Structure formats: C-alpha cells, structure tokens
Amino acid sequence: MLTDAQPPTPRVASSRAKAQPAKASRAAGRRRRGSGGVSLMRDGVWRVDVEISRDPVTGQRRRISRRVRGSRADAEVALAKLRVADHDRRVPRPGTRARTVRAALNAYVADVETGVIDLAPKTLVTTRSARNTMCSIVLSDGRVFGDIRLSSLGWQDIEEMFRVMRVGRSTDWVRRSATVLSRGLDRARKHGLIDHNPAKDATRPKTVRRKPKSPLKEDVAVLIAQVATSDEEVADAALILATTGMRMGELLGLQWAEVDLRGGVVHVAWAVTDGGPAVGILRKPTKRSDWRDVPLTAAAEAAFRRQHERSATMFKLTVAPRHYVFPNRCGPDSPHRPDSFGDRFATARGDHEVTFLHLRHFTATTMLDAGEDYRTVADILGNSETTLRLHYDGRTNLAKRRAISALDF
Structure with missing residues (x-):
C-alpha cells in the first residue's frame, strides 16, 4: 500500500498523433x-x-x-x-511565372505526346524540330526567342524571329514553324497563360506559288517501263499510284482485305508512316482520317494480281487478308518502310525526272482535263477541293481555252 501519492506517469504522444495536428494546421492554412x-x-x-x-x-x-x-x-x-x-471563367488569368515561349511550346508538345492533342506521329516529329529551332533563334538585339517572357512577347518579336529563320532555311519551313508557334500560343491562351495570341497578328513569310509539274501519259509510260527493267515490284507500285492517285504511304498501308479484285475497287483508309525514334514504322488512319473507295482500271487490277503472286512466291505461303500488299522483306505481316521504298524507286528510275508526287499530279490533272469536276477528283485523291486547286491542278483550264477561242481572228 502506497503511503505517498504518486504523480501520474506522463503519456508520450506517438509520432502519428504529433503529425496529425501539424497536418491539420497545414491543411487549415491552405487556401x-x-x-x-x-x-x-x-x-x-x-x-x-x-x-x-x-x-x-x-x-x-x-x-x-x-x-x-x-x-x-x-x-x-x-x-x-x-x-x-x-x-464562370470570365476573369482573365494573370498567367504563369514560367511564362516563356519555351515553356509554352514545351507544354504544347507535352500535350501532343500524351494524346491530349491529336497529331500524326510524323507531324509530332516536325513539331519537335520546329520548337527546337524557334527556341534557339537569336534575335538581332541578342535575345534568345525561347527565353522571351510571354508577357512581353509581341508580334514584332515574332516577325523578327521569322526574318532570322529565313536565313539558310526555306520559306515553307518557316511557315510550318509559324503554325507550331501559333498553336502553342493558342494552347497557352486557353490555359490562362496569356490573354492574347500575338502570333495571330504576325505576318508570315509569303510563298511563291509555282505551277505543279504534271507529266504526260507518255512520260509515265516510259517511266514505268524503265523502272520495270530493274525492279518489277516498284514498277507495279508506280502503275497503281498513277491510276488511283494514292499517296505512297497509303499504298504501303494497304492490306489484301482492302483490295477487292472481283469488284474492281480498293478501300483506302490507312497509311504507313515513320514515327521517328522510339516509335518506328506504324499504320495510322489516312491524312484526313477518312476513308474512300477508288475504282481500279484493268491495268491496276493486273498489277495487283502480279503482286499477289509475287508475295505468295516470295514467302512461300498462302496470302492472307491481313498481309500487306507491299510487305517488308522480313515477312508479309510487316509493312514496307516508306523511305527505303522511295530509295528503291529513285534507284530504279535513274535520271528520269518523274517522282511519286508527280504521279499524283498526273492522276489529278488527267482526270480534270477529261472534264471531271473538282469534287469527284478530290474524292478520289482524298483531298479537299481547295488543296486540289492549289497543289495538284497543273492543267490549262479547258474553260479558259473556250473563252480565249472567241478572240481568234
């Protein structure tokens, strides 16, 4: 029995109990x-x-x-x-403390890489390159364009950057970079980093439009015959391109399930592209993310049949619907690389000046000269009418010929 009152034993608070008041105080101070x-x-x-x-x-x-x-x-x-x-989001945001041009473009590229903004893999490669080029440009006053704060960025700075970029670079590349800059700054505006996109006020360098080169049918026939002497597979590919208007990536993206030789039509919905490092060759939707059915000529059907027999002989198997029409040498399930296929065509055509792009010009111009309307030709090529008029119409308009004939003496 204790005679003296003992003081109570003090209780030691646990570390968890100590952390709770501190955490609560921090939460209370967070606005x-x-x-x-x-x-x-x-x-x-x-x-x-x-x-x-x-x-x-x-x-x-x-x-x-x-x-x-x-x-x-x-x-x-x-x-x-x-x-x-x-x-209600009616109050202008004060922006970000990291508001430089480089930070805005990096955020835009990050959104593209994570899929928030949908761009083709090849366009992503171009976007990265344009960002790196613009951010490293040194203006005439010594400032680095990528380090300019968004709060002080004006259209004058952007136009000065365009002028510096044009030294040693093509106008087309500067205009592509201008598109990347405008989209990046527009993304910054939507996220409250800036109140206005100054790239909208900047004047881009003008391009000089040249008449598209469209070879004659005789030139295309000579080209195909010349290519066939060294590479029959590429010759059949050139023939198909000339008679369908497909892009090379779309041709390489074709699988046999999309070729209907009985119905004489090909279904174009995919294309092969090089996504760059860490991505490689991939099959993606067409340039306009749309599909189209293109009728086949008798010559194109014959070229497809020859390629079918060629694939069966090369791989010693029965060609399946999932197999590519123009496969890689590694196997029928692998698409051909666009760059190596283009190299094969360049080697086979030798000094002939007609390229794959000229074949597409030939398809559009020949159909337009035959009296077909722009809408029909644009549907076959997978373009808009505006793009068709700007890039692929290399003809002398028949309506102009009829109009000028009234002036003949």
Missing part, C-alpha cells in the same frame, strides 16, 4: 479556389482578393485582386461578384 477576403488599404479604399486555380506550369498559388472605393459593404459586394466571375 482553396474561391476563397478570399477584403483588406483596408486606406480610408475609403479596399483591396479585394480571390484565390484562383493554381499555376498550370509551376503548381504555385495564384490570386486576382481588385481595388474598390466606398464602404466595406461595397467591398463585400465586389468580392462576391469577383467570385462569381471567376467561377
């Missing part, structure tokens, strides 16, 4: 979006603050402030209106 308050600056002047969404790049807190003259009641009303405006 949520829409929170805010009113502060008196001087007599009759109040500052209204509202917490908005965090910086999309750095993750840091952001807020918007307004000055209000009047009583505290007037300031409270202004605070309520500002919260409603922020909720």
Whole structure:
C-alpha cells in the first residue's frame, strides 16, 4: 500500500498523433479556389482578393485582386461578384511565372505526346524540330526567342524571329514553324497563360506559288517501263499510284482485305508512316482520317494480281487478308518502310525526272482535263477541293481555252 501519492506517469504522444495536428494546421492554412477576403488599404479604399486555380506550369498559388472605393459593404459586394466571375471563367488569368515561349511550346508538345492533342506521329516529329529551332533563334538585339517572357512577347518579336529563320532555311519551313508557334500560343491562351495570341497578328513569310509539274501519259509510260527493267515490284507500285492517285504511304498501308479484285475497287483508309525514334514504322488512319473507295482500271487490277503472286512466291505461303500488299522483306505481316521504298524507286528510275508526287499530279490533272469536276477528283485523291486547286491542278483550264477561242481572228 502506497503511503505517498504518486504523480501520474506522463503519456508520450506517438509520432502519428504529433503529425496529425501539424497536418491539420497545414491543411487549415491552405487556401482553396474561391476563397478570399477584403483588406483596408486606406480610408475609403479596399483591396479585394480571390484565390484562383493554381499555376498550370509551376503548381504555385495564384490570386486576382481588385481595388474598390466606398464602404466595406461595397467591398463585400465586389468580392462576391469577383467570385462569381471567376467561377464562370470570365476573369482573365494573370498567367504563369514560367511564362516563356519555351515553356509554352514545351507544354504544347507535352500535350501532343500524351494524346491530349491529336497529331500524326510524323507531324509530332516536325513539331519537335520546329520548337527546337524557334527556341534557339537569336534575335538581332541578342535575345534568345525561347527565353522571351510571354508577357512581353509581341508580334514584332515574332516577325523578327521569322526574318532570322529565313536565313539558310526555306520559306515553307518557316511557315510550318509559324503554325507550331501559333498553336502553342493558342494552347497557352486557353490555359490562362496569356490573354492574347500575338502570333495571330504576325505576318508570315509569303510563298511563291509555282505551277505543279504534271507529266504526260507518255512520260509515265516510259517511266514505268524503265523502272520495270530493274525492279518489277516498284514498277507495279508506280502503275497503281498513277491510276488511283494514292499517296505512297497509303499504298504501303494497304492490306489484301482492302483490295477487292472481283469488284474492281480498293478501300483506302490507312497509311504507313515513320514515327521517328522510339516509335518506328506504324499504320495510322489516312491524312484526313477518312476513308474512300477508288475504282481500279484493268491495268491496276493486273498489277495487283502480279503482286499477289509475287508475295505468295516470295514467302512461300498462302496470302492472307491481313498481309500487306507491299510487305517488308522480313515477312508479309510487316509493312514496307516508306523511305527505303522511295530509295528503291529513285534507284530504279535513274535520271528520269518523274517522282511519286508527280504521279499524283498526273492522276489529278488527267482526270480534270477529261472534264471531271473538282469534287469527284478530290474524292478520289482524298483531298479537299481547295488543296486540289492549289497543289495538284497543273492543267490549262479547258474553260479558259473556250473563252480565249472567241478572240481568234
């Protein structure tokens, strides 16, 4: 029996119990979006603050402030209106502390790489290259274009960048880079990094339009005969391209399930492209992400049949619907690389000046000269009428000939 009262044994708080108050205090100090308050600056002047969404790049807190003259009641009303405006996204965002051109373009490329923005793999490679080129450009005043803050970026800086880029680079490449810059800045505007896209006000370098080269039918026949002497497979491919208007990537993306020799039609919905490092060769939807059925001529049907027999002999098997029409040497399930197939064509044609692109010009121009309307020809080629008129119409318009004939003496 204890005669003296013993003091109670002190209880030691666990580390978890210690962490809970600290965590609660941190959570209590963290301001949520829409929170805010009113502060008196001087007599009759109040500052209204509202917490908005965090910086999309750095993750840091952001807020918007307004000055209000009047009583505290007037300031409270202004605070309520500002919260409603922020909720409805009617308040311009102050931007991000990481708001440089490089940060905006990096965020745009990251969205493309993660699939938030849908671009073809080859276009992604071009986009990366354009970003790297633009961000490394040194302007005449010594500034690096990629380091310019978005808050001070103007159309004058962008046009100066265009002028510097044109030294040693083609106008087409500068215009492609301008498209990447405009899309990147537009993405920054939508995410609240800037209020206006200055690339919309900048004037892009003008391109000089040249009349597309369209070979005659006799030139195409000579080309196919010359290629056939060294590479019959590529010759049949050139014949099919000339009579269908397909792009080379679309031809290499064809599988036998999409070739209907009985019905005399080919279904074009896929294309093969090189996605660059870490991606490789892949099969993707066509350039316009659309499909089209193209009728086959008798010569094209014969070329497909020869290729069918050639594939069966090469791989010593029965050709299946999933097999590619123009496969890789590794196997019928692997598509041919576009670059190596183009090299084979360049080697076989020798010094002949007609290219795969000229064959597409030939298809469009020949059909237009035969009196077909632009809509029909555009549907066969998988283009819009505007693109057809700009890039593939190498003819002398028949309507012009009829009109000018009225002036003949």
